[in-house]
Amino acid sequence: MPKGLNVHTEIGPLKKVMLHRPGLDMVYFGDEDFDRVWFHDALYLERAQEEHDRFAELLRQEGAEVLYLEDLLKEALDADPDARGEFTNTYLAESRLPGKEYAAAAREFLDSIEDTGEFVKRVFRGIRRKEVELPHRSAHTLAELDATKDDPDSLIDPLPSSYFTRDAFAVVGNGVNMSHMYHYNRNRETLLGETIFTHHPEYRGVPLWYDRKSSFHTEGGDVLNFGRHTLAVGLSQRTEAAAIDQMAQNMFWGDEECEIEEILAFKIPASYAFMHLDTVFTQVDVDKFTVHPNILGTLKVYRLTPGATKGEVRIAEIDDTLEHILEKALGIDSVQLIECGGGDPVLAAREQWNDGSNTLCVKPGVVCVYERNVVTNDLLCKNGMKLLVVPSAELSRGRGGPRCMSMPFWREEI
Numbered sequence: 001m002p003k004g005l006n007v008h009t010e011i012g013p014l015k016k017v018m019l020h021r022p023g024l025d026m027v028y029f030g031d032e033d034f035d036r037v038w039f040h041d042a043l044y045l046e047r048a049q050e051e052h053d054r055f056a057e058l059l060r061q062e063g064a065e066v067l068y069l070e071d072l073l074k075e076a077l078d079a080d081p082d083a084r085g086e087f088t089n090t091y092l093a094e095s096r097l098p099g100k101e102y103a104a105a106a107r108e109f110l111d112s113i114e115d116t117g118e119f120v121k122r123v124f125r126g127i128r129r130k131e132v133e134l135p136h137r138s139a140h141t142l143a144e145l146d147a148t149k150d151d152p153d154s155l156i157d158p159l160p161s162s163y164f165t166r167d168a169f170a171v172v173g174n175g176v177n178m179s180h181m182y183h184y185n186r187n188r189e190t191l192l193g194e195t196i197f198t199h200h201p202e203y204r205g206v207p208l209w210y211d212r213k214s215s216f217h218t219e220g221g222d223v224l225n226f227g228r229h230t231l232a233v234g235l236s237q238r239t240e241a242a243a244i245d246q247m248a249q250n251m252f253w254g255d256e257e258c259e260i261e262e263i264l265a266f267k268i269p270a271s272y273a274f275m276h277l278d279t280v281f282t283q284v285d286v287d288k289f290t291v292h293p294n295i296l297g298t299l300k301v302y303r304l305t306p307g308a309t310k311g312e313v314r315i316a317e318i319d320d321t322l323e324h325i326l327e328k329a330l331g332i333d334s335v336q337l338i339e340c341g342g343g344d345p346v347l348a349a350r351e352q353w354n355d356g357s358n359t360l361c362v363k364p365g366v367v368c369v370y371e372r373n374v375v376t377n378d379l380l381c382k383n384g385m386k387l388l389v390v391p392s393a394e395l396s397r398g399r400g401g402p403r404c405m406s407m408p409f410w411r412e413e414i
């Protein structure tokens with residue numbers, strides 16, 4: 001397998017994919033911390049791991065090599081003597097430590113971990129206050145005294161959403177759209193990706209189409225590869241319009257050669273249930289998509305293309321049906337939309353809540369789905385899809401499905 005990245009579609013045979021197996025990142029927070037760590041349930045970890053292992057196994061059986069985020073980060077940090085120091089500086093700067101003394105204590109703790117693998121596990125897991133030597137009492141800060149929202153036991157919060165490897169960056173063509181996350185606790189996940197694409201021997205130096213330091217937020221769940229030249233991006237709770245403008249500038253007019261010539265911005269309602277474009281809409285075959293019927297009425301689509309002079313981007317609203325827009329974008333005669341929950345509004349809402357429309361296609365017509373979405377799955381079968389069924393009692397509670405839990409690094413062309 002050649003080095004680097006290659007993803008031009010949502011459905012080309014999957015050859016390499018990055019996952020993160022939930023671990024201790026999932027343990028050290030309670031219900032009062034849900035909003036702060038940005039994970040809204042308490043999982044039964046061992047069961048979640050079994051489910052995740054089954055997911056990985058299904059992908060391997062279909063011929064995909066499974067890479068783990070943890071291993072890639074470790075390899076990146078080991079590849080360059082300066083990498084770990086640089087990484088620690090940014091990680092601490094973004095961990096919302098209340099005061100210099102706490103930062104110093106956390107740094108001492110992290111620096112004392114010799115083994116890079118153990119260090120990486122810590123990065124995901126965070127640090128409890130009682131684990132470090134804290135400064136004397138005069139180091140108390142107003143933030144601590146007024147700690148109405150903060151967990152007094154946590155020094156560095158864990159990264160429980162990191163098993164949604166879809167979000168912190170998105171592979172587009174041979175490059176990467178880094179994300180700037182909607183919620184600050186998830187933004188450190190993008191640092192893991194940036195470290196891989198800066199230092200990892202197989203992935204360093206790939207072109208970056210978006211900067212994690214940009215002021216506008218965007219997440220990988222909103223980015224769908226429709227073809228070598230066409231990208232779909234959700235304009236959603238998680239991706240701002242100005243972020244899509246910057247992507248267009250970078251892809252059409254940036255210094256790095258990018259093959260994207262058209263960006264379709266799909267505006268979906270800004271809500272938690274619909275957070276990304278891939279929660280309402282994923283491609284399952286050359287001419288089939290699964291969609292959440294509730295978005296069909298409200299969907300607005302804009303087309304961004306390069307203008308005639310350097311730096312110019314043309315923008316037009318497309319006034320057409322979703323089917324026609326997709327047919328044109330994919331260059332095919334007809335597209336079929338398979339409705340989540342069979343179109344019944346209540347069943348659609350329930351199955352959508354558990355990611356019934358969030359499928360991962362491993363080759364045309366073969367898709368990974370959550371076991372629990374029985375109505376949608378039945379419909380996909382009736383429409384000729386082969387289903388790879390992932391047990392989902394625990395994993396689904398993080399509010400993301402098979403697509404959210406995976407980041408393709410290499411897909412064959414179709």
Ligand SMILES: NC(=[NH2+])NCCC[C@H](N)C(=O)O
Pocket residue numbers: 038039040161164166167186220221222275276278279398399400401403404
């Ligand atoms: N690509 C996705 N739909 N990811 C789901 C992410 C869910 C996660 N709890 C969050 O709110 O950020």
